Amino acid sequence: MREPVRTIQLSVNGQASTVTVPVRKTLADVLREELRLTGTHVGCEQGVCGACTVWLDGEPVRSCLLLAVQAEGHQVTTVEALGTADHLHPVQQAFWENHGLQCGFCTPGILMTVVAFLREHPAPSREEIREALAGHLCRCTGYQNIVRAVEDAARRLRPARG
Amino acid sequence: MKPQVFAYHDPSSVEEALELLARHGPGAKVLAGGQSLLPLLNLRLARPEVLVDINRIDSLDYLAEESGWLRVGARVRQRWVERDPAVRRAVPLLAEAVRYVGHVQIRNRGTVCGSLAHADPAAELPAVAVAVGARMVARSRAGAREIPAEEFFTGPLSTALSPDELLVEARFPCSPPGWGWAFVEVSNRHGDYALCAVAAGVCVADGRVRDARLAYAGAGPVPVRLPQAETALREGWPLEDALRAACSEARRLLEPEADIHASADFRRHLAGVLTERVVRLAYRRAVDGAGGARA
Numbered sequence A: 001m002r003e004p005v006r007t008i009q010l011s012v013n014g015q016a017s018t019v020t021v022p023v024r025k026t027l028a029d030v031l032r033e034e035l036r037l038t039g040t041h042v043g044c045e046q047g048v049c050g051a052c053t054v055w056l057d058g059e060p061v062r063s064c065l066l067l068a069v070q071a072e073g074h075q076v077t078t079v080e081a082l083g084t085a086d087h088l089h090p091v092q093q094a095f096w097e098n099h100g101l102q103c104g105f106c107t108p109g110i111l112m113t114v115v116a117f118l119r120e121h122p123a124p125s126r127e128e129i130r131e132a133l134a135g136h137l138c139r140c141t142g143y144q145n146i147v148r149a150v151e152d153a154a155r156r157l158r159p160a161r162g
Numbered sequence B: 001m002k003p004q005v006f007a008y009h010d011p012s013s014v015e016e017a018l019e020l021l022a023r024h025g026p027g028a029k030v031l032a033g034g035q036s037l038l039p040l041l042n043l044r045l046a047r048p049e050v051l052v053d054i055n056r057i058d059s060l061d062y063l064a065e066e067s068g069w070l071r072v073g074a075r076v077r078q079r080w081v082e083r084d085p086a087v088r089r090a091v092p093l094l095a096e097a098v099r100y101v102g103h104v105q106i107r108n109r110g111t112v113c114g115s116l117a118h119a120d121p122a123a124e125l126p127a128v129a130v131a132v133g134a135r136m137v138a139r140s141r142a143g144a145r146e147i148p149a150e151e152f153f154t155g156p157l158s159t160a161l162s163p164d165e166l167l168v169e170a171r172f173p174c175s176p177p178g179w180g181w182a183f184v185e186v187s188n189r190h191g192d193y194a195l196c197a198v199a200a201g202v203c204v205a206d207g208r209v210r211d212a213r214l215a216y217a218g219a220g221p222v223p224v225r226l227p228q229a230e231t232a233l234r235e236g237w238p239l240e241d242a243l244r245a246a247c248s249e250a251r252r253l254l255e256p257e258a259d260i261h262a263s264a265d266f267r268r269h270l271a272g273v274l275t276e277r278v279v280r281l282a283y284r285r286a287v288d289g290a291g292g293a294r295a
């Protein structure tokens, strides 16, 4: 069979772009290879590790389990939209200060989950934080510091609310 | 790119989808939430020639209570069911069990009907469907039919659906007054498929169990209902004796498989332990009039 392709309009981090992609290409691969947004990482490609987590219409999803053509008409948000090197997002700042990352491979996915989670749970218990992180594998930091970073991030975000 | 080449269709109506399924036969696969199908495509364990994506079919996006049934359209995500307070009232067992399916990121895409159609024997929602007596509404170009949950699951990852049929809706009966429901599960990690899970409902009047429903996940090739254990609960008294009898029926009758996660013996042991736990919880909720509300 010839490789079926489709030209689609993607809205990523508020920016529209037109790309022509094979229909079997996942959103994760299109973000990285076509749009050069390499903050989204690819680990297992079966939904387990969480490294590829992005938002689709504001909700965290696995970009390895979504075809890029399925994202047409939806808003995609990646870790690149959270903060910049000079102005980290408060959650990024909390991860940095609490040693919530080591190699950083799992971090972008975790950040996307945590920012969405704290939106709904501004004052989470440790148990709730652990449950929220369950969909992510980290192979080097150790989860204690990640949990601590999320607790700290919740504190940082709270006063800003209202 | 991981998946093998396929042709991709994203129709906007059920009729178009049925037309595509009829035309392509067994070479076609329905794509719903993709949370089971995409991993299979990425691993090339599934190599369909054609994908029929139902995510653009807006008419399948409804969650409604009607004449004593909760109707769940094929595009309804698990997360919607989890968040909707109406589901908690109408079918508390479904609301409680859905939180055990994978993680938030999976439930944001995964559909209720997709989980039923996928028919993993360790999955939570098929056991719920069997426990409450749900009905599956299947459509093909030839027409529509309704399949009771107990006839729908025919083996591991197999259902009574034919390749040209779309599961358009799952119907769950609303919990009648007097019933309490509970779902308990043991898995290796939070969000994993169940090593063993039990879905239970008991109807209690004057402190006695008048009726009961028990269904198990991870305890056989399909979700298993255990009428013998249900009878033990109905007929046994006092409650402690009834519980003991029901648990021993579960251990005697279930034939779980061994796999890398757990031995058959361990799963059988779990089935007994969880039967007691789940019935106590459902009983308490029935007596408190809490239905299946989580504490």
Ligand SMILES: Cc1cc2nc3c(=O)[nH]c(=O)nc-3n(C[C@H](O)[C@H](O)[C@H](O)COP(=O)(O)OP(=O)(O)OC[C@H]3O[C@@H](n4cnc5c(N)ncnc54)[C@H](O)[C@@H]3O)c2cc1C
Binding pocket: A046, A047, A048, B029, B030, B031, B032, B033, B034, B035, B036, B037, B038, B039, B074, B100, B101, B102, B103, B106, B109, B110, B111, B112, B113, B114, B115, B116, B117, B118, B120, B122, B123, B124, B125, B161, B165, B166, B167, B168, B191, B192, B193, B194
């Ligand atoms: C990391 C991870 C953890 C998970 N953990 C769990 C878990 O603990 N418990 C659990 O139950 N599941 C788990 N899942 C699977 C998840 O629940 C899926 O959402 C579900 O099994 C399938 O639903 P879907 O909508 O994603 O279907 P898809 O993946 O799109 O489809 C699955 C299958 O069903 C068919 N199908 C789907 N919809 C229809 C329809 N309407 N009519 C006819 N055929 C249809 C497809 O053709 C395909 O064969 C997990 C998945 C991942 C990635």
Ligand code: FES
Binding pocket: A041, A042, A043, A044, A045, A046, A047, A048, A049, A050, A051, A052, A053, A062, A063, A064, A065
């Ligand atoms: S790469 Fe998507 S979950 Fe691992």
Ligand code: FES
Binding pocket: A100, A101, A102, A103, A104, A105, A106, A107, A137, A138, A139, A140, A141
């Ligand atoms: S920081 Fe290295 S995998 Fe998590």
